[in-house]
Amino acid sequence: MSSTTPPKQVALVVGASRGIGRQIAIDLAKNNYIVIVxxxxxxxxxxxxxxxxDPNSPSSTINTVALEITSTGGTATPIAVDTRSPASIQALVTATIALHGRIDILIYNAGAIYWAPVAGTPLSRFLLLERINPQGLYATIQSCLPHFAARGWRARIVVVSPPIYSRFxxxxxAYAMGKVGMSVLTKGLGMDFEKAGWAGMAVTSxxxxxxxxxxxxxxxxxxxxGKRELRKATVFSDAVLAVIRAPVxxxxGLLEIDExxxxxxxxVSEFGRYSVVEGAEPRRIMPRVLPRLEVEEQDDEGVRVDSNELREREGKAKL
Known part of the structure; x- marks a missing residue:
């Protein structure tokens, strides 16, 4: 009998030109994933x-990151995307499937940042944050879901968004509305996976x-x-790899912190190797204890309405 080597898994990393996204792409490639940068x-x-x-400079692009990967023996393809455009996102997913026939890992790291009080945040800036952060994520997941279905619902999604707590x-x-919206999508989509019985699917923030x-x-x-307060991006990419390895x-539906x-x-008990400045101990900016989102009536769905089924019934009633 001849044995066949299973195909490598394909990871699509959106927002991979610099910083955290670049490091995730590079470390996925080091772990034998085919990477779409x-x-x-x-x-x-x-x-x-x-x-x-410099990985944190404008000189770092999807093309330089892909070359970093391929020059050290990894497999990577750069594909540009504008996450403000659903058509551009769909083209990215279509191109990935055309190249490799599958997407096993989706990482959504794309994001826009604008920190200011409501009075100091123009509507135009708020709309941009919404388009790139929650809407871009939603469009990317929607474009990937049919391909996950075609392969028997076995894939992992990792979203760069925070646990939900008021201090944030x-x-x-305006920024928090979008990022927390991404975390709400993680919780809700995770519930969808559970209800549908898709035991091979997991989404994690x-x-x-x-x-x-x-x-x-x-x-x-x-x-x-100031650099004494920073960790290297490798701490985050290590956490992403750990999430992907973990049982579904x-x-x-988990909202988690890397450390x-x-x-x-x-x-892991020693995080000193991740400090940008050797010997420094960066200050933790996240709460050590986060609020639980579940309520006592968590399993009580009440009257569950599926709008698609409702529209279908209304359509049939008009015939």
Whole structure:
């Protein structure tokens, strides 16, 4: 009897040109995944000097990240996407399926940031945050679901969004509305998976416990002292890999923090290696204890209405 090697799993990383997304793409490739490196920023990587570029600079694009991966023996393809456009998202998913016939892992790291009080956040900025953050995520998942179905509902989705707690809203309400909306999608979609009996599907939200070195944080912190408050992006990518390895029932619908998941599920107790400044201990910016979202009546669905079924019945009644 001849044995066949199963095909490599395919990971689609949206928002992979810099920072956390770049590190996730690189580490997935190191772990033998085929990676689709996707974001809006493109370039000619052969013109990049020095190479590889600063991972938190505009010189880092989906093309340089893909070349970083392939030059060390990994498999990666850069595909540009504008997450403000459902058509662009659909084209990304279609191209991925055309190349590899499958998507096993979806990582949604794309995001827009604007922190200001409501009075200082123009409507145009709020709408941009909504389009890129929750709407972009929703459109990406919607585009992937038919392909997950075609392969028997066996895939993992990881969303970069936070646990839900009130302090997160302070001073950045417009941004928080979108990011928390992404976390609501994680909880609700996870419930959909459970109700449908899709035991191979899991969606998980992950958020950093401390500041992570990225284009945004490097701009925000001041000098070497500010960098003492940051961890390397590898802490987050390690947590993503741990989530993907974990049993579905442990991570589906979970809103988790990178440090806490690594500590609890992987037995990591020493995080010093992740500090940007050697010997520094970055301040934890997330609460150590988060509120539970479940209520006593959690299993009571009341009168459950499916709008699609309702519309179908109304349509038949008009005939």
């Amino acid at each position: 996707s974001a809006k920023t493109t370039s000619d990587p052969t013109l990049c000097t020095p190479f590889p570029p 809203f302070r001073g950045k309400t 992950l958020w950093p416990a401390t500041g992570i070195e990225s284009a945004a944080t490097v701009t925000a912190v001041a000098g070497e002292e 029932e442990r991570v589906n 806490d998941f690594l500590r609890r599920e992987e037995g």
